[in-house]
Amino acid sequence: MIIALAFTIQTHSYHHSRFFNSSSWISGNIYNASEGITAYFSLRKENESLVEENERLRFLLLNKKPNVSSQIDSAQLIYTVTSSKVIKNSYASPRNYITINKGEKDGVTQDMGVISSKGVLGIIENTSNGFATVQSILNEQSSINAKLLHTNNFGSLIWNGEDYNTVQLVDIPRLVSLVIGDTIVTGGMSSIFPENIPIGTIKKFDLNDSKSFWRIEVGLFNDMTNIKNVYVIENKNKQEILELEAKVE
DSSP: HHHHHHHHHHOOHHHHHHHHHHHHHHHHHHHHHHHHHHHHTTHHHHHHHHHHHHHHHHHHHHHOOOTTTTTGGGGOOOEEEEEEEEEEOOOSHHHHHHHEEEGGGOOOTOOOOOEEEEEEEEEEEEOOSSSSEEEEETTOOOOEEEEETTTOOEEEEOSSSSSSEEEEEEEEEEEEEOOTTTTTOSSSSSSOOTTTTTEEEEEEEEEEETEEEEEEEEEESSSSTOEEEEEEEEEEHHHHHHHOOOOOO
């Protein structure tokens, strides 16, 4: 029967075309399924490639000066960017920490800033050869210089230990006009974070006990319960700035 079928397919053009059309359909679906499986198992490698590309792009963005061409002179670099992965994250205690898989051998040291693709996460506190712990923005001891994006009025970003989606911006004078939904970013008044890194938006505000400053509730851009890929930022001028400030003090 197989031999007869083979002769029929070879000698009749209709049967010949139908056979090869069916074969193409079957093989096409097999290849498509195979490609889908291969693509699925390649997601990890593809994701790592995207993180590396984002690292390069953030490096260029942080070091690019306004109204200047995209060419960057290595001698004028201000910030370096190192990508890393989160291996542990807490967000439900008064003093939360994030552990990442980069450490001293990767150039990560104390007091470097840590961000995600959505915004600020915290500051490197302790390091080992291959790992580092980050004092999370959700830590009662955390204090980060932050400002209103549209007015440039700056204050201190703290956390009251209550809601892991919300932090507080304090020390903004009551004369400053506030609007629900305004964006809060880093203020650039420290040697840790570059200016204008996103943090969140104003959810609500009221006056503090002295009625002199606003107490602003800031909804975070980051989902602090789901953090995977992060970027460690080093300010190459930090040591020089700190030494100069020490002389003033």
